[in-house]
Amino acid sequence: MDELNLTTPTLLFSAVSLILLAYTNRFLSYAQLVRTLKEQYLQNHSEITAAQIDNLRKRLYLTRSMQVLGISSLFFCVVAMFLIYIGLHDLSAYIFGLALLLLIASLGISIWEIHISVKALEIHLKDMENK
Known part of the structure; x- marks a missing residue:
């Protein structure tokens, strides 16, 4: 394996930053949807609204996991860069590999x-078709 240099982990910075921005936008749209579904559910206790709420709960937990893994990936990229800076190249390669695995899990x-x-x-x- 070629030796890592400081530019290798920095390549992930822009990609991870854009992914985290997309995850945050998704989370914000879910927050708005939660408010809307709550209003609908309080007005009409339909099975469709209850199913949407259950589905949204799963999506929120998955989005939180995506964000945590993405942030962890970025964190370990920074750690890898620091390790390269202080000359611990072998350890930095493993830490950078961990950052890549965390990004893969997030995706x-x-x-x-x-x-x-x-x-x-x-x-x-389906609800629209039934009406």
Whole structure:
């Protein structure tokens, strides 16, 4: 393996930052949706609204996991850069590898969350078809 230098971990900075921005936007839209669904549920205790709330709860927990893993990935990139800076190149390679694995896990959970989001839209479409 070629020796890591300071530019290698910095390549992840922009990617992870954009991913975290997307995760934050997703979280904010869920917060608005929670408020809307609460109003709907208080007005009409329908099964569709209850199903949407259950689905949204799962999506919120997955989004939190995505954010934690993404932030952890960024954290370990910084640690890897520091280790490179002080000359601990072997350890920095392992820490950078950990950062990559955390980013992969975050993206994998994102795929899972998208799958659940599609189910939520299917619930909504079924409700429209029934009316």
